[in-house]
Amino acid sequence: MSDLGKIGVVAAILGAILLFGLLVQSPEPTREEERTVIEPKTVVNQVTILPQVTLEMLDPIYSEKAVFQDDTIRVAFNASHSEDGVESRLPFWIHNVSDDVINIHWDLCSIQLPRGNTVHIVNEEGLDTLASRGSISIAPAGDLFDAVVPISEIVGGDDAGLRITANILDQGIFTFVLAVERAADLPVVMEQRAMVPSRQPADCSGEAGELGKVLIARSVRCREIVYYTFRFVIR
Numbered sequence: 468m469s470d471l472g473k474i475g476v477v478a479a480i481l482g483a484i485l486l487f488g489l490l491v492q493s494p495e496p497t498r499e500e501e502r503t504v505i506e507p508k509t510v511v512n513q514v515t516i517l518p519q520v521t522l523e524m525l526d527p528i529y530s531e532k533a534v535f536q537d538d539t540i541r542v543a544f545n546a547s548h549s550e551d552g553v554e555s556r557l558p559f560w561i562h563n564v565s566d567d568v569i570n571i572h573w574d575l576c577s578i579q580l581p582r583g584n585t586v587h588i589v590n591e592e593g594l595d596t597l598a599s600r601g602s603i604s605i606a607p608a609g610d611l612f613d614a615v616v617p618i619s620e621i622v623g624g625d626d627a628g629l630r631i632t633a634n635i636l637d638q639g640i641f642t643f644v645l646a647v648e649r650a651a652d653l654p655v656v657m658e659q660r661a662m663v664p665s666r667q668p669a670d671c672s673g674e675a676g677e678l679g680k681v682l683i684a685r686s687v688r689c690r691e692i693v694y695y696t697f698r699f700v701i702r
Contacts, residue, residue, distance in 0.1 A: 520553055522546040525640065526698040533699065539565050539649050546701055547614070552633040553701055555620035557643060560612050563605040567650035571611065572692065573599030575646035578617045581639030588615040588643075594629065597621060602648075615643065637701040645695040652686040 522544055524530040533544040541562040547554040557578070563569050573593070579585045591614045593599045605611050620632040 520546050520548055520637065521702050523700050523702060524697060525700060526696060535695075535697065536564065539563075539569060539693065540647060540695075542645075542695075544643075544697070544699065546636075549633065553635075553637040555632045555635045556614050556616050557636070557699075558612075558614040560610065561605065563607055563609050565649060566607050568604050568606055570602045570604050570648040572602045572646040572648060573615075574601060575644075575692070575694075576615065577644045578615065579642040579644075580617060580619075580635060581641050584619075586617045586619045589618055589621065590615055594621070597629075636699075640698055640700050643697045643699070645697065646692055647695060648690055648692045651689055651691040653689055653691075655685050655687050657683045657685060 524533040
C-alpha cells in the first residue's frame with residue numbers, strides 16, 4: 468500500500484473516532500425543553516351532582532311514585548329541583564281516560580304550602596304574565612304536560628327577571644287542589660200520578676179506585692266540577 472493510501476486510512480479512522488466522541492458528548496435537553504415535550508395540557512370538566520329527591524303522594528291514595536287514576540283522569544306528579552335545591556314548582560302529566568272532554572280550571576286550583584298558607588297557582592304558560600290561562604280542554608285519550616307554581620313563590624322582576632324560589636315544598640306536607648270539569652249523568656226522579664184500582668167489599672157495586680204515585684227515574688247528561696285534593700311530601 469502506498470503512503471497516500473496509508474494516510475487516507477488513518478484519516479478515516481480518526482474521523483470515525485471524532486464523530487463517535489461528538490455523539491457521546493451531545494448535551495442533554497434542558498428542563499424547559501423537557502416540560503415542553505412531556506407536559507400536555509389537561510382539561511378538567513366539573514360535574515355538579517344534584518341530590519336525589521322523591522315525591523310521595525299521601526292522599527287521596529298513597530303512591531310512592533305520586534300516581535293517581537280514576538274513571539276520569541290518570542295523573543302523575545314529579546318533584547322539580549335545580550342547583551339551588553327543590554324548586555317551588557310541581558310538574559305533572561294528566562291523561563283523559565274518560566269518553567268525553569274534560570276541562571282544567573286553573574283559576575279554581577290552589578296550593579297549600581308546608582307552612583300552612585293557601586295561595587293561588589300559575590300554570591307554566593302563565594309565568595310570563597303571572598296569570599293562569601283560565602282553563603284548558605283535554606280531548607278523550609288526550610294528554611296534558613304542565614306544571615303549577617305558587618304565586619307567592621315567584622320573585623324578582625325588572626332587569627333581574629322572574630325566578631322561582633327553592634327549598635319551600637320540601638319543608639313538610641303540602642296540598643294541591645286540582646279542579647276538573649267533566650261530563651256526568653245525574654239521576655232525575657220524576658213523579659207521575661195514576662189511578663190504581665182498590666179492592667171493594669162483595670156487596671158493593673160500581674167502580675172505585677184510589678190515587679197513587681208512580682216514580683220514574685231518569686238521568687240527564689250534564690257537566691260537573693270535581694275537586695281533587697292531593698297531599699304530598701318530598702323525601
